[in-house]
Amino acid sequence: MTIAYVTIAGLLLTLVLLRQRHPVPGHLDVALQGWRQLQPLITRIPLALIAGSFLAALIPEAVVAAVLGDASGLQGILLATAVGAIMPGGPMITFPLALVLLSAGVGLAQMVTLITAWSVLALHRVLVFEIPTLGWRPTVLRLLACLMLPPLAGLLTMALALRA
Amino acid sequence: MADNTGTRRAQLRTWVDGTTMLFLALSLVGGTAVWMLRGTGEFVASLSTAIGMIVAIAPIVVGAVLIGAYVQALVPRSAMERWLGRSSGMRGLLIATVAGALTPGGPFAAFPIVLGLYRAGAAFPVCVTYLTAWSLIGVNRALVWELPLLGYDFTLVRILISLPLPILAGLLTRLISPWLAVERP
Structure with a gap:
């Protein structure tokens, strides 16, 4: 957790210094913009974490570990691709759920696959945003090009874990 | 006066929207289930894990939102x-x-x-x-x-x-x- 604090503080300091070279907009305006974006999170994040913590206590860990654990290998990676693709909702739903699944024994490669599939395939987002704005042909073309990214990310993680 | 209530209602909607209600319901149902199936000890342990995490990540979330605002401005x-x-x-x-x-x-x-x-x-x-x-x-x-x-x-x-x-x-x-x-x- 300390590294996370240091990273955030370092990035923030760099950006504050960078802004110092262009006096517009003022730091106060930026902070106000930040406050506007923070407001909806003040209620969401605590409730999401509490819900996640209770779900973690209820989830049958043996089942999760068997189908998506480190030992589930390529099969687990393919299953994680499917689960990630159909997982609905934004990051406020996905990341607390991911935390629950990690503590229930989902493997590292399978988790990377799941997050990647949720990011690039995201069928709910395809239906709600992508087809209406880009049209179905470009959407299909993008999905075809991105279909292999989640398993690839999982396999790369596996290779990395084997070397480490 | 009417204008004021409108603003207040909009304010309330940013704090308590659909996602928030979903998590509130999940917390209540999940919490009740843990309490009934796993007992009071497990319930208290789960809740305190969550509270500890909220306290730990709060500074990160605030910092990250500010970083986002600076990137948007720059x-x-x-x-x-x-x-x-x-x-x-x-x-x-x-x-x-x-x-x-x-x-x-x-x-x-x-x-x-x-x-x-x-x-x-x-x-x-x-x-x-x-x-x-x-x-x-x-x-x-x-x-x-x-x-x-x-x-x-x-x-x-x-x-x-x-x-x-x-x-x-x-x-x-x-x-x-x-x-x-x-x-x-």
């Missing part, structure tokens, strides 16, 4: 569209990766940018690379959600592995596009 949308509109080839894919990673906000922010770029004549592989980078290595999302919840090691490994993927997606799009002609909207 890299306005018009500048991003200018970089991407002119770019093509490998250089275009690299620029699209950086621009996508820096675009904060949800799909309601990213898709209008892509549509604008596409209409302005940007190559479709560049658009795919941009969307892939935004969804996969978006700095803002990683800082607000992934780093505090899944931890430093996980976030770093996932992002390192994802770095080449937006460019790969762009190249694959170029490879497939002869078989699936795309008309400009």
Whole structure:
């Protein structure tokens, strides 16, 4: 957790210094913009974490570990691709759920696959945003090009874990 | 006076929206289930784990939101569209990766940018690379959600592995596009 604090503080300091070279907009305006974006999170994040913590206590860990654990290998990676693709909702739903699944024994490669599939395939987002704005042909073309990214990310993680 | 209640109602909606209600319901149902099935001890343990985590991640979330606001202020949308509109080839894919990673906000922010770029004549592989980078290595999302919840090691490994993927997606799009002609909207 300390590294996370240091990273955030370092990035923030760099950006504050960078802004110092262009006096517009003022730091106060930026902070106000930040406050506007923070407001909806003040209620969401605590409730999401509490819900996640209770779900973690209820989830049958043996089942999760068997189908998506480190030992589930390529099969687990393919299953994680499917689960990630159909997982609905934004990051406020996905990341607390991911935390629950990690503590229930989902493997590292399978988790990377799941997050990647949720990011690039995201069928709910395809239906709600992508087809209406880009049209179905470009959407299909993008999905075809991105279909292999989640398993690839999982396999790369596996290779990395084997070397480490 | 009526105006004042309207503002207050809008304020309330930012704090208590559908997602919040969903999590409230999940917390209540989950908490009751844990208490009944696993007993009071487990209930208290789960709740205190959650509270400890909330306290630990609060500074990160505040810092991350400020970082997002600074990035938005320093890299306005018009500048991003200018970089991407002119770019093509490998250089275009690299620029699209950086621009996508820096675009904060949800799909309601990213898709209008892509549509604008596409209409302005940007190559479709560049658009795919941009969307892939935004969804996969978006700095803002990683800082607000992934780093505090899944931890430093996980976030770093996932992002390192994802770095080449937006460019790969762009190249694959170029490879497939002869078989699936795309008309400009």
